[in-house]
Amino acid sequence: MLNISDNNKTQLQSLDKYKTIQNLSNKVPYKILNRIITLISILGFAILFLPWTQNISGTGAVTTLKPNQRPQSIQSVISGRLEKWYVQEGDFVNKGDTILYISEIKEDYMDPNLVENTKNQVNAKKQSLESYGFKVTTLSNQIQSIKNEQKLKIEQAQNKIKQSVLKIKSDSIDLVAVKTTVKIANTQYNRSLQLNNEGLKPLSDVEEKRLKLQEADAKIITQENKLLTSKNEYINSKVEINRINAEYAEKIAKTQSDQYTALSNQFDTEAQVSKLENQYVNYSIRNGLYYIKAAQSGYINRALQSGIGETIKEGTPIVTIMPAEYDIAVETYVNPIDLPLLSTGTKVRVWFDGWPTIVFSGWPDISYGTFGGKIVAIGNFISPNGRYRVLIAPDQSEAKWPKQLSIGSGAQTIALLKTVPIWFEVWRNLNGFPPNYYTTTTTETNPKK
Structure with missing residues (x-):
């Protein structure tokens, strides 16, 4: 403070000079109250x-x-109609106990012999699959037989070619021999004719030599025809090999086509068998889903569905169960x-x-x-x-x-x-x-x- 005013007081005046204060301080109850307040203040500060x-x-x-382990609801995997209850609320059930039985409502599964009929279809398709397997094996054996026959036929044709070659050689040699005979016959004829002109040989001898010469000339034509025939046989033998290859190639191609058709049918049948087996397993499992069972041991708390004859969809909660442990x-x-x-x-x-x-x-x-x-x-x-x-x-x-x-x-x-x-x-x-x-x-x- 600047102490500018004369009324400023640096010290507070004591209150003891007032009578009221003196009277209050002299009374005993107020002294006790003051002590209690002081003690409470000290105690509060200590706390x-x-x-x-x-x-x-x-x-x-x-x-x-x-x-x-928490409460869970048991649901129906398939849709159906409520037929029979085996439990009531508060019952204790073990794992696997039957809670409810439902019947089928879908027309695709109403046949009571559906599983058995599907099993028969699977067996029939399996037998058909085995038949296609036997057919494929038979066609394979047939193809091998055709190839073996083709091999023998080709060997036979090749032998004919060799025979034709040898026959051509033989006919060629015979043709040379005939030409030599003609040449000799011609020489003998000329000599006989000259000797006849000189008067040394008779005319009959000349005519005999002329006849031999004509026979030799005829043999040349015959031998040339034989040689040409042998060459034609050689050519025919080569053509026969090509014909055999083409014929048996066609047979093999047709048999292989039948084999591939059988294989295609076999694979298609295998797919059908797999599909039918899948349906058979699904139908068998579905038959077991008509009985709704407890997933674990516990107590039935509440039945969420009631009555008999009501229909439910798949995934509908049936009851709530509290695990026992x-x-x-x-x-x-x-x-x-x-x-x-x-x-x-x-x-x-x-x-x-x-x-x-x-x-x-x-x-x-x-x-x-x-x-x-x-x-x-x-x-x-x-x-x-x-x-x-x-x-x-x-x-x-x-x-x-x-x-x-x-x-x-x-x-x-x-x-x-x-x-x-x-x-x-x-x-x-x-x-x-x-x-x-x-x-x-x-x-x-x-x-x-």
Whole structure:
């Protein structure tokens, strides 16, 4: 202050000079009240330094640890009409027990002998397939026989060619021999004619030589015809080989065509057999689907379909069943701001609806009726309620959870974090900070000597 005004007072005046104050201070009840207020103030200030366990609270319900242990609905794989119920609500069923019998409503499967008729069709097609196999084998043997016959025919034709060649040579030699005979006969005739002119030979001898010459000339023509015939036979033998190749090639091609047709029919029959076998298996399995059975042992909770004679479609839920054996757990939901503080294995305190409980969130040691648990799974995607799902299993190191717990009952959880003074917790809540969010990192240094 600048102390400009004369009325400024640097010290407060004592109130003891007033009578009212003197009277109040002299009365005993007011002295006691002052002492109580002072003690409460001191006690409240001391409480601010007491330890407080930070926590993250959540609400949820009792569930099972494994998905296959949770309540499930049994559905019908095929459409049908309700014919007979074998259970009622509350019954215990073992795995494989029949729950309901339904009858067929589709006209494609109403034949009572459908499976047997399909089996007969499969057997008939298999026999047809075997027949095509035998036909293919027979045609293969026939092709081999034709090839063997072709080989023999060609060898026979080749032998004829060799014979024709040899005959041509023989006829050629005979032709040369005949020409030599003609030449000799001509020489003898000329000599006889000259001797006859000289009077040394008779005319009869000349005529005899002329006759021999004419016979020799006739033999030349005959031998030349034989030679030409032999050459024609040689040419015919070569033509015969080409004819044999063409003839047997046509036979083989026709037989192979029949074989490929048989193979095509065989493959087509194999496809038909596979299709019929598939239908046979499907029909056999469908016959077993008329009896709806329990997938696992458990209790029938509720019948979702009722009555006799009603029709249902495939995939329609029939009943809900609760497994007899399950590992209990709790699913709870936490705020997104608290999610980074949780991790798998974090200790959690759980209390259930209907069980007597006294809970002090900041002092878990003095709480009553809570059970130990630990986090086994944390959701990676936010739930429709705007929170994240956390799955909690019983802590094996603590007391077991009650056996009387039923699936779906309510539960509340507290995840225990760091222990801090109460004044720090009050200050954190007033500022809206999350619990145990800021961590202090300390680095240890090893000084070298």
